[in-house]
Structure formats: C-alpha cells, structure tokens
Amino acid sequence: MQSxxxxxxxxxxxxxxxxxxxxxxxxxxxGTSGIRKIESLPADALPSSYAGEALDFTGNIADFGEVDKNQTRSIRKNLKVMCREIQMGVAVAQRALQHSSLALGSYDPERSGVIFGSDYMMTTPEEFDKATAACVDEANEFQFEQWAEKGLPEVTPLWLLKYLPNMPASHVAIFNDMRGPNNSITLREASAGAALGEAMMTIARGHADVIVAGSTGTRVHETRTCHAYLQDPIAQGTDELSGKCLPFDLNRKGMIIGEGAGALVLESLEHAEARGAKILGEIIGQSICTGWNPDRTPDRATSISNAMAVACRDAGIKLSEIQHINAHGLGSQQSDWDEAAGLTRFLGDKTQDIPVVAMKSYFGNLGAGCGVIEVIGSLLAQQKKSLPGTLGYSTPDPQCQLNVSAEPQAITSDGVFVSLNFSPQGQASAIAIRGV
Structure with a gap:
C-alpha cells in the first residue's frame, strides 16, 4: 500500500x-516565562519553591472550550473520575478538535481514533484518608490485617479509573464517538513523540483518516513532586537562579518541574482537502529509539543520534533542509551533555549551522506533556515567521557545542523542523514536520 x-x-x-x-x-x-513560585503545593516544604504550573486550568467545564450540550453533559458527569492530568488531556483534545473545525458527526467514527501519551499517574494521599483511618487501632497504629475488611470499603469504587494512563484516550474517544484505532503510550518525556509517530503511521498505512494525538503529564503533584525530587536532577534553592530553566547554559542548576498537555488533530491529506480544512503542517518523519550500555545504563547520546537520523531518513530530508531543532533541553547538567553529544554526533559538520531552541526554558519539564506543546510552539513560530530564543541562555557551556538560539530569529513558514524528546532511561523520540 502506498503511504x-x-x-x-x-x-x-x-x-x-x-x-x-x-x-x-x-x-x-x-520571552515571557511561565515559571513562578508554586501555588498549588506548600512551597516552603520543598527543596525549591518554583514550578511551571498551568494556573489557568481549573477543571471547570469552561476549560474544555466550546463543546455542545451533549458533550458538556457527558464531560461534566465524568470529571469526578478524572485526575488533573486526564482532565487536561481531554481538554486539549477538545480544543484541538474545535480548532480544526472537525465537528462531531462530520467524520466516519470507524475511521477516526485517538492515540495519547502520558506519564504513569499517581494518586493523592487524600484518596485513602478514610480507608487508612478505619484501620487505625486505639494506640494509633495502622493494622494492615484489617485493610480488606475495614479499609477497602472506604475507597471509592471508581478510584482506579481516575489514574489509569489509558483513560485520556478512552475518554476522548467516547466523548467524540471515535471508534477506530485507540492506543496509550507511557514513555515519560518520550511519550509525545511516540504518540505522534504512531498516529502518523496509523493514518499513513490507511487504517484511519483522522487521529487525535496528544500527551499529558505533570511533575507538580502531591506525590509525584516528592518522587521527582528524589529521582530527578531538580534545581534546588530559593534564589532567583533556582527559578530558571537554563538549557545548555553553563550556569544551569537543574530541571524545573511543571505540568501541561497538548494535542494535535492529524488527518490524511485527502481527508483534510475534501472537507476544506486549513492545513497547519505535515508530519513527514518519525522515530523512537533506545540506547543502552553494556553495564545496563542508558546511552542517551546514542538513542538521540539514532532517533534524529531515523526520523530524517524516514522524512527523506538532508541535514541542510532542517530549519531548526526543538530540543529536549531539560536544563540539568548530565542530560544537556548527553543531548549535546547526541545532536553533535548526528549533525556533524552542520552542528553550528542549524539553530537549536529549548522551549522548556519557558515552562519547565511538563513530563509527557512537553513534546506536543513544543511541536505547537514551533508551528506557531513558523506562522509568525520568528523562532523564539532559548530563554535565559547567555553563557554557553563548553561541553554543549550547539547553535543554541539565544535571541529571536527570522524563519520561513514552510521550513522543516525536528522535535526531540527523551527519557532518563534512554528512550528518544523524534518527529520531523514541514510547515506550510
């Protein structure tokens, strides 16, 4: 079958x-940063008081855009079985569908689907307050042997549905009557590129005409934030520098936690043209790769280099055709070194010719939510014909020999860019997109 x-x-x-x-x-x-003092968590109890919070999102039905009455009723009814990450994922999917002017009933349900990426989703302690209290004896000691009889009955029966990572795709499909291919991908920060790549291939091979592809994630969460501080290289402290994400800069102090979600409506060119849709870009290449060392530690430089090479090979483009790279740019020391090594290996003698922008400098690490938002950032930049600079980049790290875009620069609307994301475990995803 022709692709x-x-x-x-x-x-x-x-x-x-x-x-x-x-x-x-x-x-x-x-050049406005979304990173500020944390409001949703007790900042004084954390090693850092800064985060990129999606403060405008409240979970109110109005946050889901202009949905019709039936969808409004259905979404509102199901909000109680959605954690914040799922709510954000559903909301961006609805907003993307509205932006595409693809109304419910205007597409074939059997040839329309949803593919969503996410982090693993964590519960909040409040979910188990009553259940835990029911198992505490007179000496204020928790008695685990009473959990089945006294604890579990106090846990809401639908508790698990609030935190399953396949639920964003499930809810979006149900709300929009999309009965075709449906998939959920959990590869931490690499999830977004993997979801977009899977959606692209599903349409390219003729298994669907329309796919809503997105990702949602957070590091701002009662439990997840604690995990992040224990596991990830986060900028700590209360000084001004601790509240900045500075990818590839010599003075970077580490990752900044954040939250967010993004979604794209993808269609076959024939389907889009048949309904007179406005085309915003074309996905021309995709890849996901993993790199491991013999001692079973991640080889991120290799996975990054391979992912970029495969995506460009898939797209049929040369290095000279890449307008810019939207980098992972975590802002932590080792992660940026690994990324710079992988990109330098891939770019070779073109390393200083191709601009690199790191949009996490504006909002921090949104987990799985980053990748699609960064793609949207590049598409919007092409529409404005101006590539934003990497916020705060002023002192190049000698070990990151990249052409990091520090100031806004003119670009064309129809150029090719590649968006890269990778996980700490060595999984890297890359998406090549041509603007219009």
Missing amino acids: RRVVITGMGQISPLGMDLDSFSAALEA
Whole structure:
C-alpha cells in the first residue's frame, strides 16, 4: 500500500503559558516565562519553591472550550473520575478538535481514533484518608490485617479509573464517538513523540483518516513532586537562579518541574482537502529509539543520534533542509551533555549551522506533556515567521557545542523542523514536520 501523507489541522494546549494558542504564542514571542513560585503545593516544604504550573486550568467545564450540550453533559458527569492530568488531556483534545473545525458527526467514527501519551499517574494521599483511618487501632497504629475488611470499603469504587494512563484516550474517544484505532503510550518525556509517530503511521498505512494525538503529564503533584525530587536532577534553592530553566547554559542548576498537555488533530491529506480544512503542517518523519550500555545504563547520546537520523531518513530530508531543532533541553547538567553529544554526533559538520531552541526554558519539564506543546510552539513560530530564543541562555557551556538560539530569529513558514524528546532511561523520540 502506498503511504498516505499526514497533515496537521488542529492544535490545543494547556501550559504554564496559558490555555489558548494566542496567549501561548504571545508569551514565546515576548520571552515571557511561565515559571513562578508554586501555588498549588506548600512551597516552603520543598527543596525549591518554583514550578511551571498551568494556573489557568481549573477543571471547570469552561476549560474544555466550546463543546455542545451533549458533550458538556457527558464531560461534566465524568470529571469526578478524572485526575488533573486526564482532565487536561481531554481538554486539549477538545480544543484541538474545535480548532480544526472537525465537528462531531462530520467524520466516519470507524475511521477516526485517538492515540495519547502520558506519564504513569499517581494518586493523592487524600484518596485513602478514610480507608487508612478505619484501620487505625486505639494506640494509633495502622493494622494492615484489617485493610480488606475495614479499609477497602472506604475507597471509592471508581478510584482506579481516575489514574489509569489509558483513560485520556478512552475518554476522548467516547466523548467524540471515535471508534477506530485507540492506543496509550507511557514513555515519560518520550511519550509525545511516540504518540505522534504512531498516529502518523496509523493514518499513513490507511487504517484511519483522522487521529487525535496528544500527551499529558505533570511533575507538580502531591506525590509525584516528592518522587521527582528524589529521582530527578531538580534545581534546588530559593534564589532567583533556582527559578530558571537554563538549557545548555553553563550556569544551569537543574530541571524545573511543571505540568501541561497538548494535542494535535492529524488527518490524511485527502481527508483534510475534501472537507476544506486549513492545513497547519505535515508530519513527514518519525522515530523512537533506545540506547543502552553494556553495564545496563542508558546511552542517551546514542538513542538521540539514532532517533534524529531515523526520523530524517524516514522524512527523506538532508541535514541542510532542517530549519531548526526543538530540543529536549531539560536544563540539568548530565542530560544537556548527553543531548549535546547526541545532536553533535548526528549533525556533524552542520552542528553550528542549524539553530537549536529549548522551549522548556519557558515552562519547565511538563513530563509527557512537553513534546506536543513544543511541536505547537514551533508551528506557531513558523506562522509568525520568528523562532523564539532559548530563554535565559547567555553563557554557553563548553561541553554543549550547539547553535543554541539565544535571541529571536527570522524563519520561513514552510521550513522543516525536528522535535526531540527523551527519557532518563534512554528512550528518544523524534518527529520531523514541514510547515506550510
């Protein structure tokens, strides 16, 4: 079967830079950071008091955009079985569909699907307050042997549905009557690229005409934040520098936690043209690779280099055709060194010719939510014909020999860019997209 072309017709995002595309684009253009003092958690109890919170998102039905009455009723009814990450994922999917003007009933349900990426989702301690209290004896000691009889009955029967990582794709499919291919991918920060790649291939091989592809994630969470501080290289302290994400900069102090979600509506070119849709870009290449050393430690430089090479080979493009690279740019020392090594290996003598932008400098690490939001950032930049600079980049790290974009620079609307993301475990995903 001849491969079909896959185009982007809708975008939706929720991030520390707002919930609508205009505010997101304006923040990038103005160099405005969404990283500020934490409001949803007790900042004084944390090693750092800064985060990229999606403060505009409240979980109110209005946050889901202009949905019709039946969808409003259905979404509102199900909000109680959605944790915040799932709510954000559903909201950006609805916003992307609205942006694409793809109304419910205007597409074939059997040839429409949903593919979503996410982190693993963690419960909050409050979910078990009553159950735990029911198992505490007179000496205030927890008695585990009473859990089955006294504890479990106090846990809400639908508790698990609030935290299953396959639920964003499930809810979006149900709310929009999309009965075709449905998949959920959990590869930490590499999830977004993997979801977009799977969606592209599903349409290209003729198994669907429309796919809503997205990702949602968070590091700002009662339990997840504790895990992040124990596991990830996070910028710690209360000084101003601790509240900045500075990818590839010599003075970077570490990762900044954040939260967000993004979604794209993908269609076959024929389907989009038949309904007169506005085409925003075309996905022309994708890949996901893993790198491991003999001692079973991740070889991120190799996985990054391979992912970039495969995505460009898949797209049929040369290095000279890449307009810019939207880098992972975590802002931690070793992660940036590994990324720079992988990109330098891939780019070779073109390393200083191709601009690299790191959009996490604007909002921090949103977990699985980062990748699609960064793709949207590049597409919006192409529409404005101006690539934003990497916020705060001023002192190059000698071990990161990349052409990091420090100031806004003119670009064309129809150029090719590659978006890269990778996990600490060595999984890297890359997506090549051509603008219009």
